Amino acid sequence: LVGRMAVKPAVAKGNYDWFQTASLVTIVIYTKQKDISLDSIIVDYQDGSLRAETIIKDYAYLLHMGLCHEVQEEFSVRAVENVGKIEITLKKRQSTSWKCLGQPLEKHNSFTPKKDSDLRYRKCQLVSKEDVTHDTKLFCFMLPASSHLQVPIGQHVYLKLTVKEIVKPYTPVSDFLFSEFKEPVLPNKKWIYFLIKIYPNGLFTPELDRLQIGDFVSLSSPEGSFKISKLQELEELFLLAAGTGFTPMVKVLNYALTYVPRLRKVKLMFFNKTEEDIIWRSQLEKLAFKDKRFDVEFILSAPTSEWNGKQGHISPALLSEFLKRGQEESSVFLCICGPTPFTEQGIRMLHDLHISRDEIHGFTA
Ligand code: FAD
Ligand code: NAD
Structure with a gap:
């Protein structure tokens, strides 16, 4: 039984290939992952060497070669999802026929656990x-x-x-x-x-x-443990952001509203000190007006006397009000991000409110 152990994907030597035309060289990486997408590969070409790192499950597969001829700086990358392959198309500088792709460089054609791969x-x-x-x-x-x-x-x-x-x-x-x-x-x-x-x-x-x-x-190169798969079956999404802790919520919100078919509700609770600290307030209000699935609430910790919205810091009372589900049995997920004490206190309060660990992603350092 494999259990929770990471299994090295079965891309072995020979599982990348290349071919050429008079003007192009195409390298194909066979990942055997049907859901492979363009954010799973990082390609850098510098001083004649090509480095392509493909994330396959918990591993980084590296193709690293000193190319045998010069290519142009610009290249294109394409993911063919239904067959799980990635194609890198390079433009030759001269239209000579290449006898080989190039010389292998450090760690070429190898797997490294993703967590051990160097940041470049x-x-x-x-x-x-x-x-x-x-x-x-x-x-x-x-x-x-x-x-x-x-x-x-x-x-x-x-x-x-x-x-x-x-x-x-x-x-x-x-x-x-x-x-x-x-x-x-x-x-x-x-x-x-x-x-x-x-x-x-x-x-x-x-x-x-x-x-x-x-x-x-x-x-x-990117880093982080967030799993997009957590959002796919979702019906209700709760986002708790404080200050610039709003930044990871932007793409999550866009993804949920665009690609999650069963999504019924997204609620953002956005904590700031004052009204002038609120990032993209009018854009968020406009989105809430346009898309009935989305609600936003602003909570200020140091408002002026004119503020008639909610006030204070994150608290069990605010959270239990916020987390009222539309339907008792809906599948929910919650993301939280902000200053470390905010995130830590928030997660503790959410556990006390019986939100399970599996239903929360805390963005931390
Ligand atoms: P720092 O030197 O870290 O100082 C920050 C503040 O703390 C200053 O006001 C400083 O005066 C004060 N301070 C510093 N040391 C002390 C001390 N000993 N006692 C009291 N006060 C002190 N930030 C964003 O704006 N946008 C993002 O998208 C973003 N994403 C992030 C993602 C992750 C995963 C993490 C962990 C952080 C993220 N941050 C983000 C925060 C960012 O990384 C920096 O921490 C932030 O920009 C502050 O950097 P700095 O070096 O300018 O300030
Ligand atoms: P800020 O100082 O303007 O505070 C915003 C709100 O956070 C406050 O109104 C308050 O409600 C809450 N808050 C602040 N300190 C608190 C505390 N000690 N306890 C409980 N609640 C508290 O916030 P900022 O300067 O915009 O800082 C944003 C923080 O988010 C930074 O620490 C940054 O590192 C972090 N951040 C993390 C990530 C990540 O992915 N891990 C991403 C972006 C930002």
């Missing part, structure tokens, strides 16, 4: 920066043409600045809450958005805020 960084360029609240900004970075990387829902990356070699984790957001308010955004998978609060006395964020458009930041 690539340089991304700052494309835009916009104020969202008085202290929180929306940063847009562009991946280099020579990298393919998509951050899975619920995961974060590390940003590193060359100035001080400081590294901090951030959770990308999708543009679904703000894109209709701006010029149409091209579906450009090369852009990664972050909502980042600038702390005047912080170590990292004031330096990040000093970047000019066109400057570079290093961005790591």
